[in-house]
Amino acid sequence: xxPSNGKGSMSTASSSAAWKAGDVVPDQFPAGLRVLVVDxxxxxxxxxxxxxxxxxxxxxxxxxxxxxxxLLRENKxxxxxxxxxxxxxxxDGFKLLEHIGLEMDLPVIMMSADDGKNVVMKxxxxxxxxxxxxxxxxxxxxxxxxxxxxxRKNEWRELEQSGSVEEGDRQQKPCDDLDYSSSANxxxxxxxxKRKDEEEETEERDDSSTLKKPRVVxxxxxxxxxxxxxxxxxxxxxxxxxxxxxxxxxxxxxxxVASHLQKYRLYLRRLSGVSQHHSSLNNSFxxxxxxxxxxxxxxxxxxxxxxxxxxxxxxSLANLQAAGLGRxxxxxxxxxxxIDQRNLFSFENPKSRFGEGQQQHLSSSKPMxxxxxxxxxxxxxxxxxxxxxxQSLGNMNVQVNSHGAxxxxxxxxxxxxxSRGNILNESAGSHLPTLPSSIGQPIISNGIAGGVIGRNEIxxxxxxxxxxxxxxxxxxxxxxxxxxxxxxxxxxxxxxxPGISNVTSKGAFHEEVNSEIxxxxxxxxxxxIFNDLHPQKSQDWELQNVxxxxxxxxxxxxxxxxxxxxxxxxxxxxxxxxxxxxxxxxGYSSRQQGSGQNRNISAMGRTMFSGLEATGQGNEQIMDQLxxxxxxxxxxxxxxxxxxxxxxxxxxxxxxxxxxxxMSALLKQQQxxxxxxxPDFDFDGYSIDxxxx
Amino acid sequence: xxxxxxxxxxxxxxxxxxxxxILDDQFTQLQKLQDEGNPGFLVEVVSLFFxxxxxxxxxxxxxxxxxxxxxxxxxxxxxxxxxSSSSMGAQKLKNACVTFRSFCxxxxxxxxxxxxxxxxxxxxxxxxxVETLFKMEKQIVAAGGxxxxxx
Numbered sequence: 001x002x003p004s005n006g007k008g009s010m011s012t013a014s015s016s017a018a019w020k021a022g023d024v025v026p027d028q029f030p031a032g033l034r035v036l037v038v039d040x041x042x043x044x045x046x047x048x049x050x051x052x053x054x055x056x057x058x059x060x061x062x063x064x065x066x067x068x069x070x071l072l073r074e075n076k077x078x079x080x081x082x083x084x085x086x087x088x089x090x091x092d093g094f095k096l097l098e099h100i101g102l103e104m105d106l107p108v109i110m111m112s113a114d115d116g117k118n119v120v121m122k123x124x125x126x127x128x129x130x131x132x133x134x135x136x137x138x139x140x141x142x143x144x145x146x147x148x149x150x151x152r153k154n155e156w157r158e159l160e161q162s163g164s165v166e167e168g169d170r171q172q173k174p175c176d177d178l179d180y181s182s183s184a185n186x187x188x189x190x191x192x193x194k195r196k197d198e199e200e201e202t203e204e205r206d207d208s209s210t211l212k213k214p215r216v217v218x219x220x221x222x223x224x225x226x227x228x229x230x231x232x233x234x235x236x237x238x239x240x241x242x243x244x245x246x247x248x249x250x251x252x253x254x255x256x257v258a259s260h261l262q263k264y265r266l267y268l269r270r271l272s273g274v275s276q277h278h279s280s281l282n283n284s285f286x287x288x289x290x291x292x293x294x295x296x297x298x299x300x301x302x303x304x305x306x307x308x309x310x311x312x313x314x315x316s317l318a319n320l321q322a323a324g325l326g327r328x329x330x331x332x333x334x335x336x337x338x339i340d341q342r343n344l345f346s347f348e349n350p351k352s353r354f355g356e357g358q359q360q361h362l363s364s365s366k367p368m369x370x371x372x373x374x375x376x377x378x379x380x381x382x383x384x385x386x387x388x389x390x391q392s393l394g395n396m397n398v399q400v401n402s403h404g405a406x407x408x409x410x411x412x413x414x415x416x417x418x419s420r421g422n423i424l425n426e427s428a429g430s431h432l433p434t435l436p437s438s439i440g441q442p443i444i445s446n447g448i449a450g451g452v453i454g455r456n457e458i459x460x461x462x463x464x465x466x467x468x469x470x471x472x473x474x475x476x477x478x479x480x481x482x483x484x485x486x487x488x489x490x491x492x493x494x495x496x497x498p499g500i501s502n503v504t505s506k507g508a509f510h511e512e513v514n515s516e517i518x519x520x521x522x523x524x525x526x527x528x529i530f531n532d533l534h535p536q537k538s539q540d541w542e543l544q545n546v547x548x549x550x551x552x553x554x555x556x557x558x559x560x561x562x563x564x565x566x567x568x569x570x571x572x573x574x575x576x577x578x579x580x581x582x583x584x585x586x587g588y589s590s591r592q593q594g595s596g597q598n599r600n601i602s603a604m605g606r607t608m609f610s611g612l613e614a615t616g617q618g619n620e621q622i623m624d625q626l627x628x629x630x631x632x633x634x635x636x637x638x639x640x641x642x643x644x645x646x647x648x649x650x651x652x653x654x655x656x657x658x659x660x661x662x663m664s665a666l667l668k669q670q671q672x673x674x675x676x677x678x679p680d681f682d683f684d685g686y687s688i689d690x691x692x693x
Numbered sequence: 694x695x696x697x698x699x700x701x702x703x704x705x706x707x708x709x710x711x712x713x714x715i716l717d718d719q720f721t722q723l724q725k726l727q728d729e730g731n732p733g734f735l736v737e738v739v740s741l742f743f744x745x746x747x748x749x750x751x752x753x754x755x756x757x758x759x760x761x762x763x764x765x766x767x768x769x770x771x772x773x774x775x776x777s778s779s780s781m782g783a784q785k786l787k788n789a790c791v792t793f794r795s796f797c798x799x800x801x802x803x804x805x806x807x808x809x810x811x812x813x814x815x816x817x818x819x820x821x822x823v824e825t826l827f828k829m830e831k832q833i834v835a836a837g838g839x840x841x842x843x844x
Contacts, residue, residue: 043742043777113776135719135779
């Protein structure tokens, strides 16, 4: 391989751009590409290693998925791409794929001697960027660098387009601006970002990673431009495309705007009334399409609960229910059984509880609330423990959580892993492997499962662990800025990559959302966001969710907005994409990419985290979702909107798991938030300063 | 035998293996890889393959020997064998694995046993032939020549 060739073929600009900060020497690219090969077959492993070396790549081989994951975790920026076999004894290749997608957001190539259409499709849906049939020929390996470039390019492009951020500064700026951009977040976000983050990213900040993800930093001016454009168009009519045109900011993409819009909407919702949020939250809970099918009914329950608790106005309850039901239709496949409903319900309860206790929770490093929905890797047991507060939910969640727990755990794990040292990591770490598989799979297949899981987890105390993780995540979120990064990137080890990444993004997103809200505080929309909810489910959801989130976060987190925790999940705005997609998915299944979305929902649960990671777009969505989750149970809802954007799509498919994780994360959040999620949408909690700029 | 002759014999032999389908182009690729600076590569890989395959065959035999056969597990093993044989370029062996797998799907005990026999046969066949090939290569090198590349 001729390094120069490699370079030449790839867009030099992008390569150089992407590798700007201290990346691997672009000049030699693709030589020196750091590949991790995972295959339990020793013969194949050796052959692949030889071939890759012949391509001048730097190869690390391992024969166990667990080892691969720990290698990747220890050395987040140590690899550029992963090649994994599908059939492995210790962990299914797809699960590994999900994990990687969620946690590290690296491009993953699947390979197998199996060339059946179903298997290949599975690879696609789980987010593999390519699928090779064995025997793998060296020619096929020569071009794998394209996947790396593509990813980086996307990220980079986002950054460029944001216009307000400079490449070099980008990474720093967003971080600095946002509180949550604390170092903790950084780590998480980074990994999650890579995956989906095309736009904002708080995570990406790490330059150390070779992948630079361009993130759009929504500076105050930029945001004001945005808001002006939105107002000009009318909040109801404000569509990303038009907003983009009005803003006329070079380098800003529609995706950037879309995700930002999502957040903004949530913010507005929050402003317009907590109660409304609740309803929206509920809706969001219900919305997650497939997963929320049953959720909707749950939502109804939740709504009622909320209403009762004063969090949800009766009307919103009705709305939510309607919405939820409506949404669930979208995904009716969702396996959310009644239990889920109960879970939702339980979420509600905890909510009130959280109101008071949340802060404690949050502060007590038991971030349950936020991430309730987020299935962290925590095992069901863990989840259960986590969710002690959400005992009420326990029953339900537990049941439903079986999957959810897993996803939660995954999420939690992810969150854990992501959050440097977050509590979540602890539990998540161990559970990751188990969860991802369970979650990932159910999620993807069921679509709903993921979502549901997420939710269940939260609501379910039984899942305790799940919650805990979530909680942790939430706590992470609670630091609106700081945590998000952590959560987003790391915490969601949730198996499937997508999910994982999503989760993280969520965290970030959250923060972003917060910030957005803050900044837009002055903009209390005159229209009733919640009203929109019903009719527009998808869009409203997001906002609603956001609103809810914020509120929830506020209550929940003494720190900044209660939802910070959830939001923290996506420190990187971009990350939310995944989650949002997941979340939104639920609500918006119809909206967006329909199919994609459905997936998302389930994925959302899972991908709650992954959503966070979903860069840029995903983040927002995730955040929305997270927010939603936090607030009510509709984690899904929020995200949905975001998915409409391309990012969501990516999020959806890219990390099927991620989304689910997100959903779960969201769910978790919602649950968690329910407590504190009192409809206080006061922005005070979210300092505007947090607005990622 | 002089080097030239040895080399010709080797080339012919390799060609015949390819024609018969014992080995396929993948094997040729591996040979080429070796040429790129790592002389012991192919031998190393092949040894690994043999080792792994024998272990798999034992596992399969044992699995089929159980009171209640776990076809899924058998299938997993066969799938693995299929993967490594295809990576090696052991075509006939790989095909035998494919057939074997279909019997696993059907959960046909008889079919599986027969397939196992066939797979074992093919395995030993390819093993012998490749070992012969390596011997020939060694001879050439010992005689001072270089191993000719297969077209």
